[in-house]
Amino acid sequence: MAALPHGHVIHSIQVCTNDPNDPKKRKLKGVRIWGRRYSRDGSIAEAGPVTKKRTNCKKWHPKVSCKPREVAVGLRAHYQFENQGFRGLSMLCQRVDPS
Numbered sequence: 001m002a003a004l005p006h007g008h009v010i011h012s013i014q015v016c017t018n019d020p021n022d023p024k025k026r027k028l029k030g031v032r033i034w035g036r037r038y039s040r041d042g043s044i045a046e047a048g049p050v051t052k053k054r055t056n057c058k059k060w061h062p063k064v065s066c067k068p069r070e071v072a073v074g075l076r077a078h079y080q081f082e083n084q085g086f087r088g089l090s091m092l093c094q095r096v097d098p099s
Helices: none
Strands: 009-017 028-038 044-053 070-080 085-095
Touching: 009 044, 009 085, 028 070, 028 085
Parallel strands: none
Antiparallel strands: 009 028, 009 070, 028 044, 070 085
């Protein structure tokens, strides 16, 4: 399990897959997460990356981030039926108002 410090929310993710050349064989093998904690005074505390990877993690894909002042309110796992495995993650981002 990859976890951020208490009070932090996910702001960015990066995934690792086993086979970058053949999308039909691609499976999710690792994740890095970065977080932020927004204070009422407007300050931002950064955390991460926190990394969790499994055997055959061979290619780290580009880091994806929410826009400034947004955080991930959900993660969508992309499942490939033919391969019976997860092949990626995407974030659902929403603006935060610390006040």
